[in-house]
Amino acid sequence: MDRHIAAQLATTDAVRAWDEQRAAGELTNVAYANRLLGVARDEEAGWLAIVDYRPQGDRESRMKLTYMAAYLIATRGTLNAKEMNSALEAPRDRPGGVSVS
Template identity: 85%
Template sequence: METAVSLAELIDRHIAAQLATAEAVRAWDERRATGEVTNVTYANRLLGVARDEEAGWLAIVDYRPRGDRESRLKLTYMAAYLIATRGTLNANEVNSILVTPRDRPGGAPVS
């Protein structure tokens, strides 16, 4: 039986994927300067880590908080991510933060 993954675990995974992406870019820059890597090799490696980062972000977007604390944590993390990346939210991402525990079947009221 698989246990549910917490929001904190999803955030940790997303941060790890972001760090892996940054490391892939740094490593490629070093290797490219010495002629050790081709653009195709780099593109394939970067695609893999970018997919992991995107999957981590989407897992956070799709996560349904289990109460006020997690709702605030999700909103805070998403806001920090957007500020850091200078990104914007699409409609699905906006809707994910507007859903409150009260909006979910069996959810606790928001205080």
């Protein structure tokens, strides 16, 4: 989660700086688009690391679900099938699934 948050913050800072450079004519649209693609890939890699992470117990499972829910609310996004399966996956130390207590 820290990696994903760091990537989002870096993206925000970079885009602000690039917007200023583009407005001043110091950055072409093509270079701007290429840079955006790079930071979007970093952000996606962080998100996929969260999706692929298998929680070690109920606490980590709740943290993962909370983070994913907050991210989806903030971005107004939805989960694809792989992400949904990951969210429903049981923690490693409990074969029966995530408890909701």
